[in-house]
Amino acid sequence: MALVGKQALLVYAHQSPGSFNAAAKDVAVDVLTAQGCTVTVSDLYAMKFKAAATAEDIISEGGVKRAENFSYAEETKVAWEEGKLSADITAEQHKLSAADLIIFQFPMYWFSLPAILKGWIDRVLVLGYAYSKEKRYSQGIFKEKKAMLSFTTGSQESMFSAHGINGDMNVTLWPIQNGILHYCGFQVLAPQIFWAPAHVPQEDRAAMLQAWRGRLEGLPGEAPLSFTPMDCFDGENGFQLKPEVQEKHAGEKFGLTVGTHMGLAVPPDNQMRAAI
Template structure:
């Protein structure tokens, strides 16, 4: 038997288990809550269990337990800076990513994201946004060159083909986050995260899982919430993702100001609602734009 045939035979004998291992689905849960007895921890555990039952390999980044550094500083870069006189985090980390000089904690998280087909962000809504430690993960892990470039963003972002979603708890009841509610439309609150972070990096963004006011709900209601989450997880990967205005609708040039093309704006004139929560064009926001797949 020739060396080529021998190597080919040896490879084919190994391909079965190797291919099976490579084909295993992988998910990442990025989790931010201080207490292991919290509802957020229970929601995290349901996700991990349900995904493992479906054959997923599941990574969990427990940010508080990891004491994950929230501040984006020059310490995130190994070796010399490109421009130490005027430190620009975005530029320096982009170069460091290309050269393999990012700090070990960032590299470890990026490796998890690389492997994951699905990323779930589990956290309580703090001040209409995410906890600082979660924002630090976003700032430090989703670096230029790894998650996006100026040429590769939104539906062409570098994390294209992966799914991501928010799983969050609120302090207020659902009615408080309605368009006429005290806290304002939840769609407006979620737009910066879902469009400005996840969609910007290329993720297919699944509708958020929102647990309304679990801290003030009786135990049976909290149990029902978790049961509903478990049921949703069973079909999560088949869900349709949220829709956003595609890049083709915009004039992506400095001359055009990166604004909607004139012919698109003309067509939108007859619409009763804007294109999206962010691209509302002075019209009423499209209902449930950031909370339900259309």
């Protein structure tokens, strides 16, 4: 994906303009712009983006359809179809629809996303707009777009290993990269992980940013992470792997992916780098 003439959206979630995350965001803006890409930044804290998904997200004189049994997914689907979602959601959807590349820049909180970023996902990626029963995973709505996570940790890399106290980072990332990004069809690029920048010398932080700069310059040539295609699952049988797929891989040392591993060993780095 050559970046000349493309559009990128950076969804940025950090409170401080002096943070390492802010510096990583600025590097991305500089490098992508230099490559001819139009870059838009959604600075969620500066925008005071509302994290909670509530009935107030629907603008309708008659109110929600079923107030006594409110379903956010179903109500926002109808509101999206009728053009009655709140202005902040609609603005972010317009940015996302225009983007070819989306980078989420954030500090990892409690092995996951900051609440304000999770709120962006909850409120922007609504049913109908971002996914449907028919259009998800490898057949998803955003299958022509690329997305990636870029984040800082508070723990050292060794602590997020298969033998580390925090557990394997590949397992930690599966719900986000598969359950959110791949679910909506995105081609998911390997994450950019800045390991514990607050606990290393300044020269190490500078080296991290320089490596990020180098990666961004080569981003057009990167292959996305591998996920098992939807047509490998039997929709008539609870979306289980088809028998022929199970038979084909039963003798392998590792499973297909971190989540769909068939009782075999979890494949190493399945969520952290593309297969060669």
